[in-house]
Amino acid sequence: MLPEHLDADVRTLWDYHDLRHEPRRSDAGIGLGSRDPGVDVVCASKAVSFEDHLTGEEDADRVISMLVGETQRITEYAARGFAIPQDFPHGVERAFGRLAAAGFTQRLL
Secondary structure, eight states, X not given: OOOGGGHHHHHHHHHHHOOOOOOOOOSXXXXXXXXXXXXXXXXXXXXXXXXXXXHTTSOHXXXXXXXXXXXXXXXXXXXXXXXXXXXXXXXXXXXXXXXXXXXXXXXXX
């Protein structure tokens, strides 16, 4: 169960990371690390709602730490040349800062 005082910040990060992509059918799958010229590589996972994710097998603290760590990696990977720099909405930056300050740092680099 998600602590009530963290709800708004966690939902802010969840919504930021939820890209809302529609699943597409595929004729073939390519293992991670494989590359073939001219192939449109698409990554997908099972669509799970915020509520279902937290009431499933995952511990709320672990989910929050994963969201905080993933948010940090967006900027850190860009700084290291692994990704393209992205700007965060101010609400995402503030939510990240508050959750990290609250101790959800297990997945930070």
